[in-house]
Amino acid sequence: MTVEEVTPDTYAERSAPRDLDWNSVYRDHLPRLYNYFRFRxxxxxxxxxxxxxxxxxxxxxxxxxxxxxxxxxxxLFGIARNVATDHLRSTHAHLPLDAADEIATGSTxxxxxxxxxxxxxxxxxxxxxxxxxxxxxALKYGATLNNRIIARIxxxxxxxxxxxxxxxVEKLRAQW
Amino acid sequence: xxxxxxxxxRTEPPAHFASAxxxxxxxxxxxxxxxxxxxxxxxxxxxxxxxxxxxxxxxVVSLFADASDGTEExxxxxxxxxxxxxxxxxxxxxxxxxxxxEGGAFPPDGDGLLxxxxxxxxxxxxxxxxxxxxxxxxxxQSAPAIASLPEEPAPVPPPPSNxxxxxxxxxxxxxxxxLAEEGTGAYAFKARRSxxxxxxxxxxxLEATVKSLGVAAHENRPVDLREAExxxxxxxxxxxxxxxxxxxxxxxxEVQTRALDDIWExxxxxxxxxxxxxxxxxxxxxxxxxxxRSRAYRNVGFLRRTCTECxxxxxxxxxxxxxxxxx
Numbered sequence: 001m002t003v004e005e006v007t008p009d010t011y012a013e014r015s016a017p018r019d020l021d022w023n024s025v026y027r028d029h030l031p032r033l034y035n036y037f038r039f040r041x042x043x044x045x046x047x048x049x050x051x052x053x054x055x056x057x058x059x060x061x062x063x064x065x066x067x068x069x070x071x072x073x074x075x076l077f078g079i080a081r082n083v084a085t086d087h088l089r090s091t092h093a094h095l096p097l098d099a100a101d102e103i104a105t106g107s108t109x110x111x112x113x114x115x116x117x118x119x120x121x122x123x124x125x126x127x128x129x130x131x132x133x134x135x136x137x138a139l140k141y142g143a144t145l146n147n148r149i150i151a152r153i154x155x156x157x158x159x160x161x162x163x164x165x166x167x168x169v170e171k172l173r174a175q176w
Numbered sequence: 177x178x179x180x181x182x183x184x185x186r187t188e189p190p191a192h193f194a195s196a197x198x199x200x201x202x203x204x205x206x207x208x209x210x211x212x213x214x215x216x217x218x219x220x221x222x223x224x225x226x227x228x229x230x231x232x233x234x235x236v237v238s239l240f241a242d243a244s245d246g247t248e249e250x251x252x253x254x255x256x257x258x259x260x261x262x263x264x265x266x267x268x269x270x271x272x273x274x275x276x277x278e279g280g281a282f283p284p285d286g287d288g289l290l291x292x293x294x295x296x297x298x299x300x301x302x303x304x305x306x307x308x309x310x311x312x313x314x315x316x317q318s319a320p321a322i323a324s325l326p327e328e329p330a331p332v333p334p335p336p337s338n339x340x341x342x343x344x345x346x347x348x349x350x351x352x353x354x355l356a357e358e359g360t361g362a363y364a365f366k367a368r369r370s371x372x373x374x375x376x377x378x379x380x381x382l383e384a385t386v387k388s389l390g391v392a393a394h395e396n397r398p399v400d401l402r403e404a405e406x407x408x409x410x411x412x413x414x415x416x417x418x419x420x421x422x423x424x425x426x427x428x429x430e431v432q433t434r435a436l437d438d439i440w441e442x443x444x445x446x447x448x449x450x451x452x453x454x455x456x457x458x459x460x461x462x463x464x465x466x467x468x469r470s471r472a473y474r475n476v477g478f479l480r481r482t483c484t485e486c487x488x489x490x491x492x493x494x495x496x497x498x499x500x501x502x503x
Contacts, residue, residue: 026198034189048193049459049471052200056458059201086452090478118185141182169179176181 022062025072026055032073032143033080039142040084040134042123050087054080073145074152081135081153125175133168140165196466361429368421368433375414379483382407382460386476389469401464404472408461411479415453422446434492449486453479 030051037050057079058065065075126134132154139150147165151158385404392399425440426433439446456479463471487495 026201030189030194035186039185049462051189052197052462053455053459055197055201122185137182141179142186169182173178173181
């Protein structure tokens, strides 16, 4: 494996909320959140906005984070999932008129560049996956969370997470 | 499991984005306690009333002029208990008559007048009891409820020779009913109406400013995004106060409003709409900070759409008769 998995023993998981070094938390989780949204939306547009939105919500509510209720990653990505869900719902339902042309033609300069990238390839391959499968892929490979934390975030059992991920990855690899 | 091809898709966030976001987070305040936020709403409402009411403005001036008379606590306590001169009594009667009633505006009706439950339309700028005969006829034309000043304002009677009770008690007549009514449906309605009026003003200003930026850019004129950023920032701060304004369930109060039952029966849905508006306002602010006009325009559109959806879901009459009451 080329990228280390997040284990529960990261700095944030071990510390009480008032002891947390939020600078370290930010450094540790920014890349994970950023890539989670890249994988989840399948494109680079709006990723910065979604990442910023999630962090701003978490920062405002950090006094309410309770160590006994959930690990920090579980808490933070719970917020991120809601942000992603709202974004995906709103971009489908609420598009201003000036975006209508892009939808109609399906092609912008950004889309042309993205199409050539691996991210775009993944987005095309995951179109036919279920929402749950896309979510698990994003949490596993975008956020680099382990199966145990993913299970806590999604409410699935750890074995179920492993099974779904294995089947999904095999399917994607066959089509890659 | 050979999954390296998926890990290869990951990338590092841009350095300028990471540092800019961190700087913003370091500046962001923690979420205010509810009491503080609602205190801000009360201050907002009191300020709005003070701005538009000639009595309140005069009273504030008199208050500062009479600062040496007695202790503040004693004067306020006396004024709250009983108005003890004719001016204060007249002020009380005027404000009590302006209580919104059935079908009351939420926010105000398009013509800016407040219907009362007896079918008599109350114009906040109509002369009060005690006004001179020259100004005893109320305006026959409808006037905006809050934003405008009449061309010839009703004359305010000069302060009596003993200014102490008048100056302070008149001030408290303005704020006293707010405090005296606290907890009632009328109080909640007034607070909501003021808040939505300010939100509507700010929203319309933001939309107009963002559109003008597009026009200027199209004409190759330099653009200044700061004004639009200020409006977006204000909206981002104002919108969360909506939750506080509706914390009180007014369905069983004496005030009939356009608030639908779903506000209190589907609190999660209502709260979600408020959060969405706050997020879109924040996204517009961030976009304007970084000079991304197209993203700002898009998020202002999302914000307007969310406002409309909220009206349709939680307000009788939906999106009809919504907007700031400009002169």
